[in-house]
Amino acid sequence: MAKIIGRDFIPSDIHSKVTGRAKYAEDIRMDGMLFCRLLKSPIPHARVKSLDYSEALSMEGVVSVLTADEVSQTPGPSDNILTNEPHFVGEPILAVAAVSEKIAQDAIDRIKIELVPLPFCLDPLESLRPEGPNARVDGNTIVRGEGVKEIKWKEEDFLEVAGELPMGEPGVEWSYGELERGFEDASLILDESFVTASNAHHSMEPRSAMAFWQNGKCHIYGSTQSQAIVVPGLARYIGIEPEDLVYISQYCGGGFGSKGGAYPLMAIPALLSKKTSRPVLMRISRAEEYFLGSARIGFQGRIKLGFRDDGRITAVDLYIVQENGPNTGFGDMGSAADAVSLVYTPMAMRYRGISILTNTPPRGAQRGPGQNQIAAAVEPLIDKAAKRLGIDGVKIRRLNAPDSRSLYGGSRNPVTSAHLREALDKGAKKFGWNEKKSESGSRKGSKVIGVGVGQAFHSAGSSGFDGLVRISTDGKLHIHTGVGNLGTYSYAATSRVAAEILGYRWENCEIVRGDSSKHLPWNNGQFGSNTSFTMTRTNYVAAMDALQKLKELASISLGGSWEDYDIENETVVNKGDSNLSMSYGDLAVKAIEIGGRYSGKELASDDLNEMTIRAVEGLAGTGLIGVARDNLDRTGTVPALAAGFIKIELDIETGAIRILDYLGVADCGTVLHPQGLAAQVKSGAIMGFGMACTERHFYDSQWGIPGGVGFYQAKPPSYLDVPLELGWDAVDIPDPQNPVGAKGIGEPLMGCATSALLCAISDALGGHYFNRTPVVPDMIVNAAAGQEQSHSPLQVNTQ
Amino acid sequence: MAKGNFRRYDLHESQQNCSLENIDFCDSSTVPFLNERYSRRDFIKGVIASGIAIAGIPYMASGQVRPTSSLGSVERLVSLNVNGQVRRVDVLPNETLVMTLRYKLGLTGTKLGCDRGECGACTVLIDDVDHYACSTLTHRVRNREVTTVEGLENSEGELHPVQSAFVRELAPQCGFCTPGQVMSAVALLKKNSNPTREEVRIALSGNLCRCGAYDHYLNGVMSAAQEINRG
C-alpha cells in the first residue's frame, strides 16, 4: 500500500513562490552587470546589406557589440542566435552590451543598418502556388535529412471546389488498412476543410537570461521548463563542452512548450559576457516575446471521415498543410495524424501532410502540439456525424474510443494502456451528461444553452534516462533530479517514488534540483507530458539500486545474505532476528567506508549518460549512492487521454460565451499527486478555452507585421472568462509499464476542453460547425444571423 | 495607474483592428536607469547624449517610428516608505515604482510580466490599495505606504493568511503571477474580509495567470478569508 504516492504534499518551492523569494532569471543581480539590448529585424524577411555600429560602439557606456558573424551558425532552417538574414519580424541581428539598458537601447538606435527586403510568406497555400513566395531563399519546405527544399503545387491542384483544401504533392504520407473499402462501407461520409490558427505561448515570464563566466565555466540563469536536457544544446550554442556550462533554472515562469529545451537567445548574454568579462543580463520584454518568443503551428487541413450507421468510423483520409514558421518549427501535423489514429481508431486511415515555411514568429511546440489542433478540428465533426446519424455524442465517442489493445499511428505501434472509454463513462456520469444534454438548445432571450464533450490525446512517456539518489550519513535521502520547475510540481511528484521505495518519511527527504552544478542526473525534458511516466521510472530504478546496496551493506556488517534483510522505518532489519538492524545513516557511513560502487567511487554499470557519470563523480564518497539507467521494459506508446464536458450559455446577439460548468477527466494511470492533477485538469482547460475562442496570431498582410502582440490583443483567458469553479476527476487505472502505474497527462487536458467548448458552441447554434479556431464572437453572431462570415473558408491570418 | 479589471472579451474587443499604430514592436520597456549604480557618470552623459538627434534606422519598412528616448533630467533623492521601512533612493522623474523596487531596493518579488498595465504581475499596495507598480511613477508614492509581497510576513516570519492559504491550496503553478495575485487578494481582504467567490474573482481579475491557476487561487482567497474571520 503506497504511503507517499497518491497523497498530497507541500512542494518545497511553493513557499518561495508565495513570498516572492523565488528567483527567476531577471531577478539575479551581480556587481558590474551589463545590460544587453537587441537590434531586431523590422521586416519579415531581409538580408543585411550593411551594418555600421561604429557610432554605437563609441558611445560612453557601451561596452561591446555582438554580431551574427561572431556566433555559431547552423544551416537553415535552424533557429539562429543572431543572423544577417532575418526570417521574421523581431529576429535578432545584433546585440549591444552597455552599462545601462537605456544606453544599450540608445546605441541600438544609432546603428546604421541597410536591409534588402526579400519576399515573404504568411499563408502556406500561397507559397505552394507555382509563383508563390518562399519564406527562405532556398525554398519553402523542409525535407527530412535534406534541409530546405522547394515544393510547388500545380495550377490545376488549386482548381478544386472553392472552400476545399487543394491537395497537391504531400511532403509525407502513410496509411494503413483498406481506405477505399472503408469509405465504401460507410453510410455517412463527411469531407471537411478546416483552419486552426497559430497562437502565442505568452508565458508570464518573458525569456530573459543572465550569464557570467567564472573559472572558465559559463554560468547561465535561464527560463526553461526543463533542467538537465537543456545543458547539451545550450553548450552547443555557446560553443563549449556541456561540463563547462553551469545552467541554473530553479524557477521558470511558464513555458507551455516554448521553453522546453535550449533556445538560441540564451546564448547572447553568455557570448557577450565572455567578450566583456562581465555579467550580462538580457531582459526580454512582453512586447518582444510576441515576436521572438514562440507560437503554436497553424493548420489548413482537410479530413474525410466515413461512418457506419452505428457511428463506427470506417475510414479517415487526412491532409494537413502546416504553417511551420521560418525555422525548424515542430512536427505538429504528424502528431495530429497519430492522434486521429488512436482517439478514433479508424479501421483504415491515410495521412498526407506538408509543412510550409512562413515568415511569422518562430513556431514551436505548444501544449499538445498537433494533437490539440486536430482535436479542435475533428471533435465538432464527430458531433456533426452523430447528429446526422441520430446518435448521442458520448455514445459515438465511446464506440470509437481506443482501449489497451489499440494501435497507434502509421507504424501501428502498440500502446501501454488506454482508458478513454472509462474517462467518458466516469465523466458523463459525474457531469450529468444526459440531464444536461436535455437542456441543450433551450433559450432565454438571446441566450442559448449549449452542451459539449471533447477528447484529446498526447503520447506521454519515454524511457532510457537515469536516476540518482544519495543517502547521507545523517540518514537523509537526497533525490537528485534533472527535472525542471515548470509549475506542475512534477519534479517533486516523481521524486517521491524514491521515498516510497525506500520507505522514507517525506520530511526526511530533500530534492536536489535546478542547478547543473548540484550533480544532477540525465533526465528527459519537461515537455510532451512525459515526466510523470519517465521520471517515476528513473527514480524507481535509482531507489531500487539504493535498496539493494542498503541490504548488501547490512549483510556485510551484520552477516547473512542480503536476501535476509528487509526495510522498516529507515532501517534495514534482519527478517529472522530484528535485533540485527542498522539505520540508513549508519549504512551510509558503511558505504563510504567500503567505497566502490556503494559510495559512487566506482560505477557498476556502463550504460549511464555522461551527465550522470559526472554527477556521481561529484558525489562520490559522500554517502550511499543509488544510481541506474531506466532499462525497464517499454514496448509501446504511452497514451495520455482526456475527456472534457462542458455546458455554456451563448448570447447569439453578442457572441459572448459564458461557461456554466466544466468537468475534465484524465486517463493518466495512477494518480501521483491529486492536488497537482486537479490543478492541471482545471488550468489546462482554461488554456484550452483560450485556444477555442480568443487566442490567435494575425498579421498585417501588406508588411507581414504581427498584430496580436499584447495580452489584450492575443487574449489569454482571465478570471472573468472562466467559470467560478471547475470540476476534475481521473480514471486512476495503473499503467502496466510504469513501476508505480503513472502516465503523463498535461497536454490533452487542454485539447479536451478546447474541443468540448467548440462542440458546445456548435450545439448551442443548433449544429453550425465553423471548421476553424478560434471561434470569435463575430463569427458566432454571423452564424446566428445566418450571415456569411467575413473570411473565406481557408483563409489564415483572420481576426 | 490604479488597477483596472479585465472584462470579458466582447465583440468590440474581438474586432480590435490591427493598424500599424497599434504595434508595439519598438517596445517602450527599456528602462533608462537600469544599473546606474555602476556608472552614474556614464549614465548622465548617456542621458545628455541621447538628447541629440537620433540617427535612427535608415531602412524603415513599415513606417514605424521608433520613439526616441531622451530624458533630459536627472535623479532626485527621495524617501520612500516601503514595507514599513523608510528607504532613501535616487529616482528619475519618469521612473516607475516596479523598477525602483526591483532594481534599486532589491525587492524582486514584484514581477514584471508586461510593463504596460496588462497583467498584474507587478501589483503592490499603496496605502492598502492595489496598484500596478509598472504603471505608477515612483515620485507619486512619496509620503505614502508601499507594501510589496516581501512585506507581508509578520515579525515572527509567519506567512500572511493569503500566503499560507495559497500554499495549502496549491494555488501557484509556475509562480510568476503569484506575488501579484497575493497582493490583490490582500488588498481585497483589507476592504472586505468576507467576500463571495464572485467578489474575489472580480477583485483578482486584473491579474492574469497563463498557467490558468485561477480556480486554486480563488480557493486560496476563500480559505484565507475564513481563517482571518476565525481570528
Ligand code: FES
Ligand atoms: S507588469 Fe505591470 S501590469 Fe504587467
Ligand code: FES
Ligand atoms: S502560476 Fe504561472 S502564470 Fe500564474
